[in-house]
Amino acid sequence: MSRLIEELKKLPGVGSKSAQRLAFHILRSDEADAQGLSDAIRDVKAKLHLCSICNNITDVDPCVYCSSATRNQRLVCVVEEPTNIASIEKTRNYSGVYHVLHGSLSPLHGVGPEHLRLSNLTRRIDSGEVDEVIVATNPTVEGEATAVYISRLIKRPGVKVTRIATGIPAGSDIEYADEVTMTKAIEGRREL
């Protein structure tokens, strides 16, 4: 029991109290549930790995996006984390593929370009497989720095590099916009 509590405490956001509560819950749950959780934890490490093309987390290689015949394989959206793909898929409006960096540049935290997974992206671009790269890193300081770095790294004749729009969120009110967002919304205005 104390071994389980110790292991659970290693999870982020789980302290001694929570670990104890979780451990007792597992103890009280039926055999199948406990076995299911145990197997799921083992399998996630054993079966999931990164897609060799786009670095997305996947159980098949290449991943579902990279191997899809209905997707535009020449349009690549660069995101920081695998979870960002879900946000973009939710829109049901994007039909290209992805590239996951697994991080963003942050010199203060010691994250340099060498810590981002960029080599297979430049390889794809150098072999002429890509028409446009949409840089969809977050509009934070780190995300913007990463976007600038990537655009310099991958700019080639014939390859368009674009950045998603920063602006007022849909359904929101101009009154709630902060200065930076409002500035970017005016700078990024488009002809009607």
Place this chain on the structure above:
Amino acid sequence: MSRLIEELKKLPGVGSKSAQRLAFHILRSDEADAQGLSDAIRDVKAKLHLCSICNNITDVDPCVYCSSATRNQRLVCVVEEPTNIASIEKTRNYSGVYHVLHGSLSPLHGVGPEHLRLSNLTRRIDSGEVDEVIVATNPTVEGEATAVYISRLIKRPGVKVTRIATGIPAGSDIEYADEVTMTKAIEGRREL
């Protein structure tokens, strides 16, 4: 006393209890404060009116923006309410002038184009005083409908009509973006 309470109750968000509390506060406050409030209320109606050029609330006509020599009088930003001007001024990056609609199209609430203050905008454009109109109505259903209506109304050769960007707010995370905002952020991407 009961007349004051009745008058205060007419204010938005002020019920019987609040009106009573406000009335007793005024009763207890010193002569100068009460006189100051009374004068301020009278003056706001007597001295403030709409700018004849841009419909902004002002005590001089034309307003400070419309009479400014340092502002670009040929760049007009269309907003729904006078308060929106403050949001845009906060950015310290906009040097054009404004046009206040005092509302947005909302057929469900019976607000049609005839309820918006548009006549002095079209007059300004027809007399060739404007190079670009930035439509900065809110990115809501009503604001977008108003933007489309205005762009059709004022489009002339030589007059650029633009719309502020809808997208992820600066400093935010893609994970928190709703579907519509994410879609607009991708649609509105710009070359890096």
